[in-house]
Amino acid sequence: MRHVFGILAVLSLPFGASAGLAQEASATPELPIVDSAEVALEDFLWTKRPIVVFADAAADPRFVEQMRFLEADVEELLLRDVVILTDTDPKAKSALRKKLRPRGFMLALIDKDGGIKLRKPAPWTVREITRSIDKWPTRQQEIRVELGKE
Template identity: 55%
Template structure:
């Protein structure tokens, strides 16, 4: 637990500062697989990535913090499956993802490369559970058979 405290503080600090400056700039994250979802367009990920969208009403939401801990600990497993994490903690921005998916508080949404919504959860999920869902998807099964593994 002591090892997670610096990570939680780092995530909370980075997202908190980004949320305060949301009107002037996009959120920035230290990993290229975690990006701001406030201005994202799902069409740009079609057939390239599996968007995993994390919504929260505030970066201080304990469920959001826990979810980001889960994701940060296993980003390699998500990268193998072409997952891109989109984060939206600003409900007042009313971005296109919020309009399309209509979250209420915390919400986790997994969208396939084909644009289909495969998972929608109101609580944090471990990367192991998320990757199990992804590995059962028909397109992922095809990637495994073809030996692509997820480019």
């Protein structure tokens, strides 16, 4: 009898561990996604790095793919203080649309200093985005501070 309970205890370990992992996965932080009509780029100066995703409709396959890419690795984006701004209504003529002038789908990466660092006409993965961000002088300074070298 003792042997049976021992086997059950051993068999239940992986299931208990996987239940704990499932709870951790559900506690994954959410990516801040904001409609661009509700904000101005100046709202994020020196605090966040806006990534602006434009499309002529929310159903645009490139927009859908880009949003899926962004949601696939939230932690890496949050580590770099990213906020996602979306604009899928060209008729609304938002301030961001007037400033950045997209034609159809466009991905724009903006640094904390408000500088437009990159514009792309096609979706980018989080890996491509974070590699680009990590080369920016403001991010390089943050990395040095994090490492205690400054």
